[in-house]
Amino acid sequence: MVNIKAIIMAGGKGTRLRPLTCSLPKPMVPILNKPVMEYTINLLKKHGIREIAVTVAYLPMVLIDYFGTGEKWGVNLSYYVEDEPLGTGGCVRNAEEFIDETFIVISGDALTDLDIKKAVEYHKYKTSKITIVLKKEDSPIEYGVVITNEEGKITRFLEKPSWGEVFSNTVNTGIYIIEPEVISDYKKGDIFDFSKDLFPKLLAAKVSMYGFVTDDYWCDIGDLNSYKQTHFDILDGKVNVELENLESSTGIWMGKNSVLYGDVKIIPPVYIGENCLLNKGSVLGPHTIVGDNCTLEARSVLKKSIIWNNNLIGVDTHVSGAVVCSNTRIKKRVNVYENVVIGEGSVLGDNVTVKPSLKLWPYKTIDENSVVSQNLIWGTKLRKTIFGNKGISGEINVEITPEFASKLGATYASILGGESIIVVSSGDSNATKLIANSLVAGIHTTGAQAITIDNAVLSLNNFAVRHHNANGGFCVETGSLNANNLFIEVVNENGVNIDRNLEREIENLMSREDFKRCNADQIKKTITSNNISHYYIEEGIKLIKNVQEIKKKNPKIVIASKSTSIIDLAKEFLENIGCQTRYINISNKFEDEENNINSIASRVTMSGATLGIVIQDSSADMVLIDEKGRVIESERLQFLLALTIFKTKKVKKLVLPYTFPNVIENMAKFYGVTIEKTKSNPSNVMNEILKNNETEKGVPYQFILNYHAIWAVGIIIDLLVSNSMTLGGLLDEIPAFYYTKKLVQCDWKDKGEIMRKMIEENKNNKIELFEGVKIIDDKGWALILPDNEKASFNIHTEGFTQEYAEELAVFYEDKIKKMIINQNS
Numbered sequence: 039m040v041n042i043k044a045i046i047m048a049g050g051k052g053t054r055l056r057p058l059t060c061s062l063p064k065p066m067v068p069i070l071n072k073p074v075m076e077y078t079i080n081l082l083k084k085h086g087i088r089e090i091a092v093t094v095a096y097l098p099m100v101l102i103d104y105f106g107t108g109e110k111w112g113v114n115l116s117y118y119v120e121d122e123p124l125g126t127g128g129c130v131r132n133a134e135e136f137i138d139e140t141f142i143v144i145s146g147d148a149l150t151d152l153d154i155k156k157a158v159e160y161h162k163y164k165t166s167k168i169t170i171v172l173k174k175e176d177s178p179i180e181y182g183v184v185i186t187n188e189e190g191k192i193t194r195f196l197e198k199p200s201w202g203e204v205f206s207n208t209v210n211t212g213i214y215i216i217e218p219e220v221i222s223d224y225k226k227g228d229i230f231d232f233s234k235d236l237f238p239k240l241l242a243a244k245v246s247m248y249g250f251v252t253d254d255y256w257c258d259i260g261d262l263n264s265y266k267q268t269h270f271d272i273l274d275g276k277v278n279v280e281l282e283n284l285e286s287s288t289g290i291w292m293g294k295n296s297v298l299y300g301d302v303k304i305i306p307p308v309y310i311g312e313n314c315l316l317n318k319g320s321v322l323g324p325h326t327i328v329g330d331n332c333t334l335e336a337r338s339v340l341k342k343s344i345i346w347n348n349n350l351i352g353v354d355t356h357v358s359g360a361v362v363c364s365n366t367r368i369k370k371r372v373n374v375y376e377n378v379v380i381g382e383g384s385v386l387g388d389n390v391t392v393k394p395s396l397k398l399w400p401y402k403t404i405d406e407n408s409v410v411s412q413n414l415i416w417g418t419k420l421r422k423t424i425f426g427n428k429g430i431s432g433e434i435n436v437e438i439t440p441e442f443a444s445k446l447g448a449t450y451a452s453i454l455g456g457e458s459i460i461v462v463s464s465g466d467s468n469a470t471k472l473i474a475n476s477l478v479a480g481i482h483t484t485g486a487q488a489i490t491i492d493n494a495v496l497s498l499n500n501f502a503v504r505h506h507n508a509n510g511g512f513c514v515e516t517g518s519l520n521a522n523n524l525f526i527e528v529v530n531e532n533g534v535n536i537d538r539n540l541e542r543e544i545e546n547l548m549s550r551e552d553f554k555r556c557n558a559d560q561i562k563k564t565i566t567s568n569n570i571s572h573y574y575i576e577e578g579i580k581l582i583k584n585v586q587e588i589k590k591k592n593p594k595i596v597i598a599s600k601s602t603s604i605i606d607l608a609k610e611f612l613e614n615i616g617c618q619t620r621y622i623n624i625s626n627k628f629e630d631e632e633n634n635i636n637s638i639a640s641r642v643t644m645s646g647a648t649l650g651i652v653i654q655d656s657s658a659d660m661v662l663i664d665e666k667g668r669v670i671e672s673e674r675l676q677f678l679l680a681l682t683i684f685k686t687k688k689v690k691k692l693v694l695p696y697t698f699p700n701v702i703e704n705m706a707k708f709y710g711v712t713i714e715k716t717k718s719n720p721s722n723v724m725n726e727i728l729k730n731n732e733t734e735k736g737v738p739y740q741f742i743l744n745y746h747a748i749w750a751v752g753i754i755i756d757l758l759v760s761n762s763m764t765l766g767g768l769l770d771e772i773p774a775f776y777y778t779k780k781l782v783q784c785d786w787k788d789k790g791e792i793m794r795k796m797i798e799e800n801k802n803n804k805i806e807l808f809e810g811v812k813i814i815d816d817k818g819w820a821l822i823l824p825d826n827e828k829a830s831f832n833i834h835t836e837g838f839t840q841e842y843a844e845e846l847a848v849f850y851e852d853k854i855k856k857m858i859i860n861q862n863s
Contacts, residue, residue: 042158043139044087045130046078047212048146049095049120054261054546057381057399058363063097065146066104067259068346069268070281071311071329073104074259075146077279079111082144085154088113091136092146093129095120125231126212127221134226143214143232149268150256151278152213157250161215164190166248168220168240171213173256176787181209181258182233186249192241194807197233206797207790208249211256220245254278262379266361269344270325273307283309293330311347329364343374346382360392363400397551412441413551424548425541426827428720429527431517434469438524440476447480447488447512449547450528452554453540454509456485461502461511461567463494466603470514473524477512478564485556489565493603497746500533501577502570504737510536532728534741535721575611578749581742582615584760589616591759593648595751596663598622598638604653608748615752620645624652639667648758649765653747660747662754664765673699677772679743679750684709686757687739693726696809697821697834701775717809719826776818776840780833780847781825782854785862789824792831792857796822813850820846822854 052064059067065075082090090113094101098119108115118133130143140161142154152171161169170192172184185194185206195210210233220240224230240247255277257268271277273289283291289306296310300318308322311330316322320334323341328334332345335353343357346364351357355368359376368374368386375394380386384398387406392398397413404410424430430446432438451458460481464474471492478488489506491499499513509531517523528544530536536544547553579585595617597608605621612619622641624634635652642650642663650663662670662678670678676694680702683689692711694702695718706713716726724745730738743750758765784792796811806812810823818837825832833850837843 042087042215043089043091043136043141044082045091045093045133045136045141045143046075046082046146047126047129047143048075048092048101049123049129050145050147051096052147053552055259055265056552057379057397058262058265058361060381060400061097061100063094063101064259066097066101067147067265068329069149069259070272070309070327071347072282073101074149075101075105076111077149078144078146079105079108079113079115080280081151081154082142083111083113087142087154089136090114091116091118091133093118093120093132095123095129123229124227125229125235127224127230127232127236128228130232131221131224131228131230132226137218137221140215140217143212143216145212145258148212148256148258149277149279150211150213150254152252152254152256157213157252158215160190160250161248164248165246166215167217167245168237168247169215170237170247170249171211171215171256172208172249172251173211174207174251174791175209176207176790184208184210184249186251190248190250192237192247192249195233195237195241206794208251208794211252212258213256215250262361262377266342266344266359269309269327270342273309273325273327281309283311335370352388369406424545425528425538428535429525431523431525433522434473434524438473438526440472443473443476443526444480444483445548445551445553446526446528446544447477448483448553449480449544450510450512451481451484451486452547453543454486456554456556456560458486458509459489459506460486461489461491461499461506461508463491463496463499463502463511463513465495465515466493466601467516467521469521469524470516473526474512474514477514477526482561482564483556484554485560485562487562487565489567491567491570494570495601495604495607496527497748498570498574498607499527500529500745501574502567503529503531503533505570505573506567534724534728537721537725538719541721571607571610574607575614578611578746578752579614581749582752582756584756585615588755588759592616592618593755593759594618594620594645595755596620596622596638596642596645596647596650597653598624598634598650599653600624601653604748608651608653608751611748611752612755615755617755620647635661635663635669639663639669643667648755649751651747651751660750662751662765664769666766668766668769670765670769673775673777674769674772677702677705677775678754678769681705681768681771682750682754682757683740683743684711685761686753689730689739691730692740693723693730695723696812697823697832699775699777699836700819701773701836705773715808718823775836776838776843777834777836778840778843778847779835780851782831782833782851784824784829784831784854784858786829788858788861789831791861792854793822793824795857796853817842818846820850822850 048065050064052059066073092115094117102117105115120129124132157171183196183206186192257264259265259268281291283293285291290304290308292310293312295312296314298316302316303321305324309327311328313331314328315333317336319337321339325342326340327344329345329347331348334351337354338351339356341358344361348365349362350367352369355372357374360374360378362380363382365382366380366384370388372386372390374392377395378392379397381398381400383401386404389407390404392410399414402414462474462477464470481488491502496513499511503511511529513527515525528536595612597605597619599605609619638650652661691714693714693716696715697718703713716722727738727741800813804814810821812819812821821834823832831854833847835843835846
């Protein structure tokens with residue numbers, strides 16, 4: 039027995055579980071016909087813990103009415119209501135009169151069979167002030183990762199890390215054993231979180247904190263998939279919990295007064311509640327759960343589904359892989375498919391079909407013979423994570439549909455607020471225009487204002503956001519290699535890709551479909567911005583300091599792009615500053631990128647051009663070609679842009695991704711510039727650059743060079759002309775660097791463990807854990823970085839010779855492959 043008190047945190051709304059939680063707080067969602075929090079109370083009682091405080095917030099009376107004083111369960115329950123959100127730590131501190139000895143904090147909406155006795159003994163043995171119960175997870179990015187040393191002492195916290203920050207696969211379960219004095223600095227009513235506020239504070243103060251890694255079962259019931267999986271795990275015997283009903287035969291649990299009429303087929307494991315009626319010919323497949331007081335009519339079929347209490351499943355109806363909430367009537371010959379959720383009190387008429395992965399909110403009535411092909415709130419199914427390294431990508435009418443775009447527009451506008459202004463631009467194609475129009479429709483449903491730009495590019499869109507003092511923007515573009523692939527860039531009020539926090543907020547709001555909706559009189563008329571390219575060119579010309587000198591020398595520039603809009607914009611800008619231009623529309627000329635570049639390089643040298651520029655569809659990314667036909671791209675281009683900044687503008691700081699070669703620091707030092715490395719996600723780089731107060735026309739100079747290709751080439755021409763230089767001469771000033779990149783395929787589930795092993799194996803070497811694992815020696819470095827979008831690792835290496843850089847890359851490529859084989863053998 040364990041002689042401590044317990045606090046159950048039970049204030050969760052469960053927004054990601056909707057519509058299951060529309061009328062229930064998350065801890066009251068049923069698992070095998072009883073609230074998930076009931077399992078937590080039983081676990082505490084099993085370990086002798088009977089004094090329990092419960093913190094409640096959302097629909098508190100539903101929970102309090104059910105559990106009462108706790109007498110039914112042999113425990114004493116005290117309730118502490120949050121009138122306003124206090125955070126995980128604040129809600130516990132709210133129970134200050136209860137806290138007078140060591141106590142355990144445990145979630146009321148997660149399921150675990152944790153051996154609490156072992157955890158408490160560990161806590162006491164380590165004389166820890168706080169012990170966090172940890173669990174190894176294959177994909178830890180949705181959790182808080184906790185890093186410990188060999189003794190179990192906590193050394194670092196990472197709250198919902200990106201893959202580049204996954205230095206361990208041990209995650210915070212939200213179960214804490216705490217000594218009261220560690221929260222004594224806070225008062226009742228203070229707002230603070232354990233993970234964000236208290237733990238980092240204690241870590242900085244070197245307070246003794248340990249991690250107890252458990253092999254016991256733990257599942258955070260955070261979404262519908264984990265909700266279903268928890269049921270299946272219990273039926274499969276993976277969780278040490280007692281079930282209410284007796285096991286009538288192997289793998290079949292049936293409650294009292296439940297009756298089988300005629301030939302009923304049950305394939306275990308199956309759980310059937312009390313007072314159920316299963317009629318002739320009905321079939322229950324494996325991993326099916328039926329609540330109390332349910333009727334299955336003749337020849338109804340349930341497979342891998344969870345049916346709550348008081349439901350009717352009609353004659354010849356098939357339900358596969360779905361969740362059906364209480365008091366629902368599903369009539370004859372209905373088909374309900376995989377991953378559907380039907381809210382409580384709904385009625386589905388005869389011959390209805392509900393297509394996969396849809397949600398019906400409570401109390402919906404579906405007329406007979408209907409086909410439900412979208413959620414009955416708004417739109418269609420969403421991916422859990424929709425953002426990649428830079429924006430959203432997918433195939434037109436597959437991942438990126440008009441419904442998806444409308445929902446995305448409504449989501450961003452809801453977050454920004456009803457009076458917000460959002461710029462929406464589309465490219466040349468009809469596909470981009472279709473999606474842009476759908477974004478506008480979604481924006482207008484919230485009462486926000488949309489400003490549209492046709493045949494625009496990303497740099498123009500971003501400029502328009504600032505020009506119109508907008509709150510954000512969308513830019514829809516086609517892929518450079520496949521016209522069916524679309525990209526949606528989402529930008530903030532600065533015209534810069536939104537950060538990961540805002541991406542998560544959009545993903546979470548879209549997943550629960552909780553958008554703002556306005557009345558008819560609040561819907562605004564779309565504004566079209568017709569002259570934005572004129573203002574863009576005008577603003578760009580102001581950046582050029584030697585226009586007259588350029589006009590006098592009249593340099594010849596070859597422009598190439600797959601976008602007519604980009605060619606037209608670049609041509610007009612360059613001719614306005616005094617260049618003569620030749621253009622190549624490469625959309626129909628060449629079959630692959632390499633041929634594109636080689637052919638354009640030949641055209642540059644044959645025409646005697648000063649330089650060539652290949653501008654990607656985004657108008658932010660470019661490739662340069664010097665007068666000798668040498669192609670300048672990737673890291674070499676970044677060196678060239680940095681050198682341009684050093685020579686044309688006195689800046690104190692240059693921001694570069696963490697993956698960039700270190701050689702640039704020597705070049706920067708020569709010009710008196712400090713290099714600041716940031717995480718390599720494009721949004722991180724952009725936003726760090728924007729923090730620089732060394733601006734030109736209100737925009738950081740580096741941002742212009744890096745993300746406005748058309749303006750950037752003008753600045754480079756200005757530098758060359760004013761110094762009587764060639765692009766090749768500027769290129770030759772770049773120091774030699776030896777750098778390589780490799781990609782290694784790896785299953786998502788293996789990433790966290792490989793990161794942990796990589797750190798463990800190199801603990802005696804010099805390593806950095808800023809992003810990924812960077813292993814450093816006196817001849818170079820290797821960075822092992824999990825890809826955020828793909829099931830793979832990226833390996834970046836730099837060496838004192840190219841041969842050494844490549845050797846490092848091959849060495850770590852082989853090491854990762856061996857780890858994968860060992861892990862799966």
